[in-house]
Amino acid sequence: MKLITGLGNPGQKYDRTKHNTGFMALDNYLNKNNLTLNKDKFDGLWTKEKIDGEDVIFLEPQTYMNDSGKSIAQVANFFKIAPKDILVIHDDMDMPIGKIRIRANGKSGGHNGIKSIMACLGTNSFNRLKIGIKHPENESVVSWVLTPFNAEQQKQMDQAFTTSEDIINDFISGKDAQYLMNRYN
Numbered sequence: 062m063k064l065i066t067g068l069g070n071p072g073q074k075y076d077r078t079k080h081n082t083g084f085m086a087l088d089n090y091l092n093k094n095n096l097t098l099n100k101d102k103f104d105g106l107w108t109k110e111k112i113d114g115e116d117v118i119f120l121e122p123q124t125y126m127n128d129s130g131k132s133i134a135q136v137a138n139f140f141k142i143a144p145k146d147i148l149v150i151h152d153d154m155d156m157p158i159g160k161i162r163i164r165a166n167g168k169s170g171g172h173n174g175i176k177s178i179m180a181c182l183g184t185n186s187f188n189r190l191k192i193g194i195k196h197p198e199n200e201s202v203v204s205w206v207l208t209p210f211n212a213e214q215q216k217q218m219d220q221a222f223t224t225s226e227d228i229i230n231d232f233i234s235g236k237d238a239q240y241l242m243n244r245y246n
Contacts, residue, residue: 063233064142065090066105066120068129068151068174079194080206082152082218083174084121086192089222090229091119103135104128112233118142129174130181137182147187148232149178150225152206156193159217161224163245164189165238188238190228192221 067087075081091097098106098121107120118140122132137147145165151174156162166186169175179185197205210218228245236244 062116062118062140062142062146064118064120064133064136064140064147065229065232066122066129066133066136066147066149068126068149069121070125071121071123075207077209078207079210080126080152082192082194083150085218086150086190086222086225087119087121090226093226103132103139105132105136107136115233115235117233126177127173128177130177130179133178134181144182144184144187145238147182148190148229149175149187150190150192151175152194153191154194154196154202154206156191156195158193158195158210158214159221160193161221161228161245162191162193163228163238163241164191165242188232188241190225192218192225 067083069075069081069084096108096110096119098108098119100107104124105120105122107118109116109118118136120132120136122129124132151172153170155170165188169179228241231241
């Protein structure tokens with residue numbers, strides 16, 4: 062069984078903001094595959110689907126970014142999903158807009174959602190699909206991550222979301238982190 066989760070903040074106030082890149086990438090995948098997050102439990106919106114013979118749970122925590130690990134750990138514990146079978150999609154300010162990087166483990170890079178997941182799972186050995194939102198040049202980090210992309214930035218993000226679909230499909234089909242890193246980094 063696989064768990065694929067996008068990180069973001071719930072509510073219309075945060076919809077389409079840079080910090081919700083994980084939600085947007087996952088929503089893109091779900092829309093393209095006619096899937097819906099139709100369950101509300103484990104402090105998140107989720108669905109369980111059978112894709113190419115694999116049970117896959119798609120999850121968007123509704124705990125706010127800084128407590129994302131609470132929801133993810135509940136799902137992982139309930140369904141007995143190993144960290145190596147978890148893919149977390151999130152924004153990364155240390156990369157250019159739309160740049161993608163896969164990681165199998167490592168530090169949080171200052172990302173509070175990742176810090177929360179590490180604390181709640183008790184490990185840093187879960188897969189990450191990081192999508193660049195770049196560091197702000199002339200504004201605060203909080204202001205930057207809580208504003209939408211402009212039209213040019215959105216084009217770059219749409220391309221990243223298309224690539225994310227391929228990464229998600231490869232992950233579901235059983236490709237390991239090393240394969241994903243070699244192919245997409």
